[in-house]
Amino acid sequence: MKITGRVIKYGANVDTDVIIPARYLNTSVKEELAKHCMEDLDPDFVNRVKPGDIIVAGPNFGCGSSREHAPVAIKASGIACVIAPSFARIFYRNSINTGLAILECEQAYEGIEDGDEISIDFDTGVITDLTSNLVFRAGAFPAFISEIMKADGLVGYTKKKLQ
Amino acid sequence: MGMTMTQKILAAHAGADEVRQGDLIEAGLDLLLGNDITTPPAIDCFRESAFGEVFDKDKIVLVPDHFAPNKDIKSAEQCRKMREFAKEQNITHYFEQGREDMGVEHVIIPENGLAKPGNCIIGADSHTCTYGALGAFSTGVGSTDLACAMATGKTWFRVPGAIRVNLTGKLGKYVSGKDVILSLIGRIGVDGALYQSLEFCGEGVAALSMTDRLTICNMAIECGAKNGIFPVDEITLAYVKERVPGYDEDTSWLYPDEDAQYDRELTIDLSSIRPVVAFPHLPSNVRELGSFSRIDIDQVVVGSCTNGRIEDMRKAAAVLKCRRVADGVRAIILPGSQRVYKQALEEGLLAIFVDAGCVVSAPTCGPCLGGYMGVLGKGEKCVSTTNRNFVGRMGHKESEVYLAGVEVAAASAVLGYIGSPDELGNM
Numbered sequence: 001m002k003i004t005g006r007v008i009k010y011g012a013n014v015d016t017d018v019i020i021p022a023r024y025l026n027t028s029v030k031e032e033l034a035k036h037c038m039e040d041l042d043p044d045f046v047n048r049v050k051p052g053d054i055i056v057a058g059p060n061f062g063c064g065s066s067r068e069h070a071p072v073a074i075k076a077s078g079i080a081c082v083i084a085p086s087f088a089r090i091f092y093r094n095s096i097n098t099g100l101a102i103l104e105c106e107q108a109y110e111g112i113e114d115g116d117e118i119s120i121d122f123d124t125g126v127i128t129d130l131t132s133n134l135v136f137r138a139g140a141f142p143a144f145i146s147e148i149m150k151a152d153g154l155v156g157y158t159k160k161k162l163q
Numbered sequence: 164m165g166m167t168m169t170q171k172i173l174a175a176h177a178g179a180d181e182v183r184q185g186d187l188i189e190a191g192l193d194l195l196l197g198n199d200i201t202t203p204p205a206i207d208c209f210r211e212s213a214f215g216e217v218f219d220k221d222k223i224v225l226v227p228d229h230f231a232p233n234k235d236i237k238s239a240e241q242c243r244k245m246r247e248f249a250k251e252q253n254i255t256h257y258f259e260q261g262r263e264d265m266g267v268e269h270v271i272i273p274e275n276g277l278a279k280p281g282n283c284i285i286g287a288d289s290h291t292c293t294y295g296a297l298g299a300f301s302t303g304v305g306s307t308d309l310a311c312a313m314a315t316g317k318t319w320f321r322v323p324g325a326i327r328v329n330l331t332g333k334l335g336k337y338v339s340g341k342d343v344i345l346s347l348i349g350r351i352g353v354d355g356a357l358y359q360s361l362e363f364c365g366e367g368v369a370a371l372s373m374t375d376r377l378t379i380c381n382m383a384i385e386c387g388a389k390n391g392i393f394p395v396d397e398i399t400l401a402y403v404k405e406r407v408p409g410y411d412e413d414t415s416w417l418y419p420d421e422d423a424q425y426d427r428e429l430t431i432d433l434s435s436i437r438p439v440v441a442f443p444h445l446p447s448n449v450r451e452l453g454s455f456s457r458i459d460i461d462q463v464v465v466g467s468c469t470n471g472r473i474e475d476m477r478k479a480a481a482v483l484k485c486r487r488v489a490d491g492v493r494a495i496i497l498p499g500s501q502r503v504y505k506q507a508l509e510e511g512l513l514a515i516f517v518d519a520g521c522v523v524s525a526p527t528c529g530p531c532l533g534g535y536m537g538v539l540g541k542g543e544k545c546v547s548t549t550n551r552n553f554v555g556r557m558g559h560k561e562s563e564v565y566l567a568g569v570e571v572a573a574a575s576a577v578l579g580y581i582g583s584p585d586e587l588g589n590m
Contacts, residue, residue: 013353013445017553022532026230026237028204028306040555060354060387064553065532066289068204068305089358089389090289094305144187144319155212158311162214 001122003080004130009114012058014041016065016091019072030057033069034076051078054120056112058084062091069100069101083108083127083138096145097154103127103138111136165420167325168392169360170302172417176283184324184424189317193299194277196286198268198528199227201306203241205287208310217252217577218316224256224277224286225249226268229528232260234535266500266526269381269468271295273373274500276406280395280414285309285318290468290550291385296376297403298395298417303384323389326351326359330367331588332434335585339478340375341470341548341568344382345439347431349449357387361425362419364394367433373402374474381469382550385446394418404419440546440581441566444554452571452583462545463494463576464557465569466524467531470548471499473506475569480512482584484575488520489579495522495530495537502549521576533557546575 006090018041020033027033038045055074059134061084071094074082086104087095095102101122108127112118116131125138141149166181174182176190181405197205202225217223225245230238249257256277258265262507264275264417269290272278280298285289285291287309299308305317312318328347348355363376371379376393383391393399395417404410438452476498488494496516498504504526507513516523524536530537531549539545539558544565547557565581574584 015553017532017551017556020450022200022534023538024199025534026235026241028207028241060357062550063353063387064289066201066287066291066303066305068201068287068307072204077429086354086357088354088387090303090305090384091189093308097307131570142187142321148319152308154311155208158214158315159212162314 002119002152003052004117005054005080006050007054007056007112007114007116007118008045008049009112010041010055013060013063014057015063016067016070019062020067025067025069026067030072030076033073037073037077046077049077049079052080053078054118055079055082056109057082058109059086061087063088065155066090068094068098071095071098075100085109096148099153104139105136108136108138111155164424165422167360167425168362168417168419168422169300169325169390170322172281172283173320173322175281181248182322184322186320186322187319190283190319190404192285192312194222194224194284195308195309195312196224196226196268196288196291198229198271198288199231199238199245200229201241201566202286202307203244204306205310205313206244208307210237212310214314217254217313218453221255222252222316223254224272225254225312226258226271227260228267228526229532230311230534231527232525234529251470261501263501266503267468267471267528270471270499270503273297273377274406274502276403278401279407279412280399281412281417281568285312289384290381292388292390293377293381293468294371295380295383295390295392298393298399298414300390302390304440314525323358323360324426325362326356327428328361328363329365329428329430330363330433331365331430332367332432333370334433334436337438337570338436339568340371340378342436343431343433344379344449344450345441345446345566346436348382348386348447348558349439349490351386353385353445353447354387356383359388361388361391363392368393369396369398370433372474373398374472377472382446382515385550386445418521438568438571438583439496440571441552443563443565446550446566458544458581460492460546460575460580461543462537462539463492463572464497464537464547464549465572466497466499467549468499469550470569471503471526473503475548476503476507476512479573480515482570483521483577484515486519486577486587488576492576492579493521493522494576495524497524500526530557546572546581548572
């Protein structure tokens with residue numbers, strides 16, 4: 001699968017409290033959560049994000065809480081993929097489980113600028129910056145995780161196992 | 164090849180003789196945990212997936228503690244969903260507000276003897292890593308993980324490597340487990356242990372109380388660790404036996420192999436640790452008390468899954484006794500459980516807090532995550548014994564949270580600025 005989108009760029013340690021502040025966690029309705037996504041880091045995010053946009057951010061993306069509401073809010077806001085050098089481990093699991101595409105790539109964080117148009121080939125892990133013509137390669141997922149993703153997330157995988 | 168303590172526990176739960184760093188395994192679980200923020204989406208997922216019945220009604224713990232006692236109508240609905248699910252599935256360990264065994268999840272699970280050495284535990288709460296203090300493998304997951312594990316009793320893990328933290332010496336005056344873990348996070352950074360275990364060892368372990376160990380493991384997540392873990396010793400066994408009648412399980416295998424491979428080794432001399440404060444807006448932004456100029460404060464919070472145990476209450480009371488909270492400062496004390504609350508009541512600690520001018524709250528996570536019961540306004544500064552100081556964590560995005568140990572927090576309430584008990588005059 002291949003996607004193309006515009007980049008919204010952030011720095012290191014984007015935590016779950018800024019992705020979706022706890023004051024909004026009295027609901028788990030994804031459309032409600034999307035309204036407040038990134039609110040305390042970038043109040044303008046919800047106005048400028050367009051379906052298919054891609055977040056490129058620094059190391060340790062999604063650090064902090066176990067709230068699955070964080071990847072759910074990002075996905076529901078229209079973001080097609082998050083690229084970062086590393087992800088906090090619970091956020092990593094939650095993204096795989098809820099079907100938010102994520103890629104680990106340090107060079108992409110260093111080379112891609114806010115507003116660039118980039119394309120991602122998920123089969124090869126190749127990220128192409130169409131604005132600068134730079135090409136990056138993301139780390140491949142372990143086979144087991146690809147299996148979960150192929151089963152459309154952990155629920156599909158678990159259902160298959162229980163059958 | 165030798166295994167770390169974490170790897171040994173994972174191997175035992177995966178039915179394997181050996182696991183290696185990087186292996187993807189499926190492990191059987193001894194305990195699963197959810198709270199009122201993370202369980203409702205797990206219940207939705209469980210029902211939508213038509214999983215039917217939970218795998219074992221005795222191994223699931225449900226604790227409405229974050230926005231409970233219900234802070235608003237939506238929170239009440241979330242708690243109701245949990246309560247109804249618990250009833251429908253006949254969940255043994257559903258905890259109700261106000262009951263004698265209730266409180267903040269990571270305070271009551273060890274307190275009620277539900278986490279034991281060698282266990283493999285997941286919780287839909289990032290501070291589930293707390294139970295490593297008891298020699299368990301314990302880590303946070305999300306709601307979908309919880310839902311699927313409630314159906315199967317299993318979950319997948321990537322076997323972590325580990326940082327070995329060798330502890331020597333003894334803690335000094337006004338220094339606690341909180342200062343140890345904050346100092347460690349300051350040293351390695353908020354992603355310093357990403358995807359790794361933090362394994363504590365060395366002669367310094369014996370000098371740490373169970374309360375200190377629980378505080379240290381609680382914040383392992385704040386440097387990205389998958390789990391924090393202590394070896395099992397006499398202190399662990401005494402703690403568990405007091406809470407689990409007839410406990411006599413074999414714990415002799417719960418230590419790392421001599422030839423275990425570690426990604427990195429660190430030594431912390433406990434006697435060199437000073438009281439520290441983590442400045443906004445990262446837990447790694449640590450400074451020694453006395454190394455910065457005066458910072459006036461608006462609020463103090465003492466409590467939470469990090470520092471809400473009876474020893475924490477005693478320390479706060481020792482500082483606040485016959486003193487008054489400074490003008491312009493609100494102080495909120497949250498005993499971590501009903502047992503801690505009652506004990507504090509019987510020991511006269513609550514009267515000390517009230518006489519000092521503090522709010523004493525029912526056990527709840529409320530203020531720690533800016534939920535309710537102490538939300539900060541624009542520009543307000545709070546010294547808190549909780550675990551996170553991210554932007555907007557306790558309220559307005561322009562508020563500031565300074566993380567500290569109990570004695571510094573209590574002293575700051577009296578002083579009106581961030582300071583040490585040593586700065587208080589004799590009473």
